[in-house]
Amino acid sequence: MGLNPEKLRKDFPILDTKVKGRPIIYMDSACQTLRPIQVINKINEYYNEYPVCGDRSQHKLGKRVDEEIAKARKIFRKFFNAKHSEEFIFTKNTTESINIIANALKFKPGDAVLCSDKEHNSNLLQWQIKKDIKHNIFEFGNIEDFKSKLTKNTRLVSVVHTSNMDGTSNPIKEMIKIAHDNESLVLIDGAQSAPHREINLKKLDADFFACSGHKMLGPSGTGLLFGKKEQLENLNPFLVGGGTVEESTYTTHHWEPLPNRIEPGLQNYAGIIGLGEAVHYLDKIRLKNIQKHEANLNKKATDALGDVVDLISKDQERAGIFSFNIKNLTPHNIAIMLDNSANIMIRSGAHCVHSWFNKHNMTGSARASFYFYNTEEEIDIFIEEIKKLRKHLT
Amino acid sequence: MICIIAFVVFAVMAIFSANYRPLAAEAFDCVFRKMTFRKCKTRLDERIKSKITGKLMGHTPKGAAFVFKRFEILSWIFVIVTIVSLAYSGYSTYNYIQYGNCYGPEVTGGFCIYNALEGEKFTELQKKIEGETILPDADDDPAIGLEDAKVTMIEFGCYSCPHTREAQQIVREVVSQYKDRIKFVFRDFPIEQIYGDAFLHAEAANCALEQDMFWEMHELIFTEQEVCGEEVHPEDHIEDAAKRIGLNMKEFKKCMKEHRYKEEIEKDFNDGLKAGVSGTPTFFINGRRIIGPKPIKAFQKIIDEELEKAGEI
Numbered sequence: 266m267g268l269n270p271e272k273l274r275k276d277f278p279i280l281d282t283k284v285k286g287r288p289i290i291y292m293d294s295a296c297q298t299l300r301p302i303q304v305i306n307k308i309n310e311y312y313n314e315y316p317v318c319g320d321r322s323q324h325k326l327g328k329r330v331d332e333e334i335a336k337a338r339k340i341f342r343k344f345f346n347a348k349h350s351e352e353f354i355f356t357k358n359t360t361e362s363i364n365i366i367a368n369a370l371k372f373k374p375g376d377a378v379l380c381s382d383k384e385h386n387s388n389l390l391q392w393q394i395k396k397d398i399k400h401n402i403f404e405f406g407n408i409e410d411f412k413s414k415l416t417k418n419t420r421l422v423s424v425v426h427t428s429n430m431d432g433t434s435n436p437i438k439e440m441i442k443i444a445h446d447n448e449s450l451v452l453i454d455g456a457q458s459a460p461h462r463e464i465n466l467k468k469l470d471a472d473f474f475a476c477s478g479h480k481m482l483g484p485s486g487t488g489l490l491f492g493k494k495e496q497l498e499n500l501n502p503f504l505v506g507g508g509t510v511e512e513s514t515y516t517t518h519h520w521e522p523l524p525n526r527i528e529p530g531l532q533n534y535a536g537i538i539g540l541g542e543a544v545h546y547l548d549k550i551r552l553k554n555i556q557k558h559e560a561n562l563n564k565k566a567t568d569a570l571g572d573v574v575d576l577i578s579k580d581q582e583r584a585g586i587f588s589f590n591i592k593n594l595t596p597h598n599i600a601i602m603l604d605n606s607a608n609i610m611i612r613s614g615a616h617c618v619h620s621w622f623n624k625h626n627m628t629g630s631a632r633a634s635f636y637f638y639n640t641e642e643e644i645d646i647f648i649e650e651i652k653k654l655r656k657h658l659t
Numbered sequence: 660m661i662c663i664i665a666f667v668v669f670a671v672m673a674i675f676s677a678n679y680r681p682l683a684a685e686a687f688d689c690v691f692r693k694m695t696f697r698k699c700k701t702r703l704d705e706r707i708k709s710k711i712t713g714k715l716m717g718h719t720p721k722g723a724a725f726v727f728k729r730f731e732i733l734s735w736i737f738v739i740v741t742i743v744s745l746a747y748s749g750y751s752t753y754n755y756i757q758y759g760n761c762y763g764p765e766v767t768g769g770f771c772i773y774n775a776l777e778g779e780k781f782t783e784l785q786k787k788i789e790g791e792t793i794l795p796d797a798d799d800d801p802a803i804g805l806e807d808a809k810v811t812m813i814e815f816g817c818y819s820c821p822h823t824r825e826a827q828q829i830v831r832e833v834v835s836q837y838k839d840r841i842k843f844v845f846r847d848f849p850i851e852q853i854y855g856d857a858f859l860h861a862e863a864a865n866c867a868l869e870q871d872m873f874w875e876m877h878e879l880i881f882t883e884q885e886v887c888g889e890e891v892h893p894e895d896h897i898e899d900a901a902k903r904i905g906l907n908m909k910e911f912k913k914c915m916k917e918h919r920y921k922e923e924i925e926k927d928f929n930d931g932l933k934a935g936v937s938g939t940p941t942f943f944i945n946g947r948r949i950i951g952p953k954p955i956k957a958f959q960k961i962i963d964e965e966l967e968k969a970g971e972i
């Protein structure tokens with residue numbers, strides 16, 4: 266059974282409202298998705314009904330928070346098909362998740378990290394600034410190059426699953442297998458894959474997996490770090506404090522078990538609970554359906570505009586991402602014009618993948634990113650507006 | 660280029676609303692540092708250009724293309740227009756401080772309009788007098804002050820016009836301040852179109868002049884302007900006034916009856932028209948015009964300048 270965007274759109278209050286007198290055409294979901302009413306209500310529920318500490322207080326409201334958090338963790342476990350729910354650490358975004366690994370994983374001097382050449386700054390800078398390890402780069406999607414860059418010193422492969430810049434994906438299942446054969450650990454940046462395709466962590470066998478809640482219907486400033494239990498247990502203490510220890514004296518401490526020991530201080534409870542609701546929502550409509558719907562929309566746009574614009578990638582599979590340039594117009598020109606002419610909201614710039622654009626001597630691209638609530642009619646308007654720009658301004 | 664206007668516009672708006680402060684700061688940056696094109700940031704001018712183009716694209720793609728392709732030149736034009744209009748605002752502010760209005764000494768709100776071309780009474784101010792304007796002289800009209808003064812202030816006034824009356828207080832002050840250095844001349848500009856008794860009043864003043872009582876009659880008519888016409892018949896009022904200032908009534912009545920000064924008054928009126936007078940009061944200070952009852956500062960400024968020019972200060 267496919268999905269019915271018209272029906273699902275009713276869950277998104279913002280799609281019912283008008284901005285400057287017309288409905289919005291939101292095509293910036295790779296940055297943040299819109300939020301359904303269920304998630305908004307769930308966040309409100311926390312603040313209205315049990316706005317208190319989790320994991321400490323023995324009173325009824327405190328217990329209610331614990332229950333809701335446990336429920337959310339279970340939802341994540343099921344959604345990602347992980348072994349244990351305590352393998353999910355709450356963070357504020359993908360960026361923080363990757364930073365935790367970069368700082369807490371035990372490296373020894375001479376170790377190397379291997380990344381692709383299409384990493385988001387969130388999976389580049391950590392490695393660039395680390396003094397005692399090598400930062401190697403392979404060509405995105407190129408298994409042979411990947412193999413050739415993998416060495417005995419490669420302690421970690423930290424690689425993006427789906428690129429936010431052009432929507433193409435790395436063959437990560439194969440890469441994980443090869444990396445494991447090489448005794449390297451693997452961290453997947455799943456910011457753009459978790460919201461758009463099924464992730465089966467047991468099958469993938471990734472050691473770490475990072476994603477952002479706000480890119481998958483969740484509250485802003487929420488993220489997840491998945492780590493295999495034994496890997497998380499093996500991390501160095503990095504961010505520490507309240508909630509991470511069972512006990513302490515002036516000179517000693519005793520760590521809490523997972524996941525608490527990696528979640529210092531009071532947490533964004535409303536965010537976590539809201540994210541649980543968001544993931545539950547996604548689970549109900551099934552990621553397979555979402556993936557198919559996005560592919561249809563992207564194909565429609567590509568068929569109509571393939572010759573009109575310069576696509577960043579001509580790859581058949583580009584999830585919901587349509588990243589392009591138009592001759593003589595800057596990406597920002599395009600984005601601002603679409604916003605003003607038809608309320609079409611897209612992103613423009615380097616999408617935090619400056620390194621790749623610099624290597625290819627480009628300033629950036631305009632990027633429309635579709636999600637399950639986008640309709641074919643919206644794609645038609647998008648196509649028409651792009652054609653107008655191309656016809657009249659170039 | 661657009662940055663300059665943006666800066667000026669946002670800076671002005673920022674004074675009134677904090678919302679515009681970041682934009683003003685950005686425009687400042689854009690003007691003075693020529694922002695580098697960072698990929699995650701758009702230049703302000705590009706943003707404005709795209710925004711305008713985008714908005715137009717929704718209505719007229721051709722218009723959008725026109726703006727997009729000629730944005731630089733259009734923004735130059737805009738900058739020039741902005742600067743010119745700013746200069747005007749500056750000039751108006753200056754006038755406001757100097758003369759109490761935004762336009763300078765020549766214009767006012769309080770003014771009895773003489774409409775030379777249309778029958779309608781209160782249409783727009785018109786100055787379409789045929790031929791060149793000829794600055795008026797003192798002629799042989801009643802004057803106060805120094806006979807051969809270097810500065811002559813001529814007033815074209817109408818006895819029935821409330822604005823002329825309003826100006827008398829200022830005239831009195833000016834005359835008393837400068838009486839030994841300037842010559843003040845009153846010339847008639849009766850606006851009969853509006854005030855039926857205007858001509859009669861002018862004649863009365865002239866007939867009083869014959870008996871050396873011009874200024875007495877002049878003052879009295881203005882002082883009693885409101886009484887006249889409303890409660891008393893104008894002719895009766897004039898006679899009564901003449902009696903009160905002690906004129907030889909027989910002579911006065913004869914003078915009035917003969918309309919002895921009709922031509923004199925008409926000459927004043929025509930000289931006024933030729934000089935471009937379109938209503939009362941209009942003053943000429945050595946040919947420099949002040950229209951309407953202005954704050955005394957406006958008169959002092961021009962008189963002082965003229966005296967200085969003549970080497971009198």
Ligand SMILES: Cc1ncc(COP(=O)(O)O)c(C=O)c1O
Nearest residue numbers: 358359360385387429456457477
């Ligand atoms: C591929 C990828 N990695 C990492 C990130 C960083 O995500 P966040 O800003 O939520 O930490 C993004 C966000 O755009 C992304 O697309």
